[in-house]
Amino acid sequence: MLEIAGLEAGYGGFRALHGVALTVRAGEAVAVVGPNGAGKTTLMRVISGLLAPVAGRLAFEGADLAAVPPHRIVERGIAHVPENRRLFPRLSVEENLRMGAFAPASRPHFTERLEWVYSLFPRMRERRAQLAGTMSGGEQQMCAIGRALMSKPKLLLMDEPSAGLAPVIVDQVFDLVRRIRQEGFTVLIVEQNVRQVLELVDRAYVLEVGTIRRSGSAAALQADPAIREAYLGI
Numbered sequence: 001m002l003e004i005a006g007l008e009a010g011y012g013g014f015r016a017l018h019g020v021a022l023t024v025r026a027g028e029a030v031a032v033v034g035p036n037g038a039g040k041t042t043l044m045r046v047i048s049g050l051l052a053p054v055a056g057r058l059a060f061e062g063a064d065l066a067a068v069p070p071h072r073i074v075e076r077g078i079a080h081v082p083e084n085r086r087l088f089p090r091l092s093v094e095e096n097l098r099m100g101a102f103a104p105a106s107r108p109h110f111t112e113r114l115e116w117v118y119s120l121f122p123r124m125r126e127r128r129a130q131l132a133g134t135m136s137g138g139e140q141q142m143c144a145i146g147r148a149l150m151s152k153p154k155l156l157l158m159d160e161p162s163a164g165l166a167p168v169i170v171d172q173v174f175d176l177v178r179r180i181r182q183e184g185f186t187v188l189i190v191e192q193n194v195r196q197v198l199e200l201v202d203r204a205y206v207l208e209v210g211t212i213r214r215s216g217s218a219a220a221l222q223a224d225p226a227i228r229e230a231y232l233g234i
């Protein structure tokens with residue numbers, strides 16, 4: 001579904017990604033894990049068209065993604081739950097959800113999609129009129145995921161959905177991700193919470209200083225002594 005090869009990207013003269021290769025097949029959940037500053041967010045931004053790559057090949061369902069602007073990428077079926085959620089804090093939950101259906105192809109389906117997101121997340125229906133910025137961190141993450149789902153994406157990108165949340169809320173956010181998977185979505189998730197994310201994905205890539213250092217099935221990485229020592233504290 002998503003194929004990336006030889007990806008180079010950065011900011012000005014600074015190169016944040018060096019020759020990154022990664023694939024996501026339809027129906028899979030794939031994680032990119034790695035420490036702060038590894039380039040995980042940069043990778044997500046390149047996939048969603050927010051940052052132009054310097055070199056490399058990106059293809060989605062066989063079609064080239066390079067030089068496709070962000071709103072067109074949403075239309076192709078990729079939605080991004082950004083780092084730190086990026087909700088509109090002074091807009092209601094429902095207004096935030098509406099923002100996820102801004103693409104012309106999504107607008108006619110707004111009411112039906114909203115019902116679907118509310119059925120997935122009844123808590124959002126209860127809070128539909130509440131200002132997003134006044135909700136708890138976990139509820140805000142639910143709203144950010146709901147907003148991305150409003151475009152009915154084929155591929156959902158999630159950038160550290162558990163970051164900055166209390167442990168009990170982190171568990172709830174990972175339960176949400178599990179539900180998204182059960183709904184049949186293909187997911188590419190970036191996480192620093194390596195232990196928990198490896199429990200719910202099929203495969204993962206380890207990104208360190210802009211380079212993929214290791215990749216494999218979640219089970220193989222959980223059993224890998226280097227991963228256990230560096231990321232699982234075992």
Ligand SMILES: Nc1ncnc2c1ncn2[C@@H]1O[C@H](COP(=O)(O)OP(=O)(O)O)[C@@H](O)[C@H]1O
Pocket residue numbers: 011014016034035036037038039040041042043
């Ligand atoms: N807007 C930016 N301008 C310059 N450098 C940046 C910018 N955003 C990120 N970087 C740098 O790029 C590298 C990768 O950052 P990032 O992709 O945010 O990593 P991660 O998400 O894995 O923490 C880091 O060295 C970071 O300092």
Ligand SMILES: [Mg+2]
Pocket residue numbers: 040041042083160
């Ligand atoms: Mg990041």
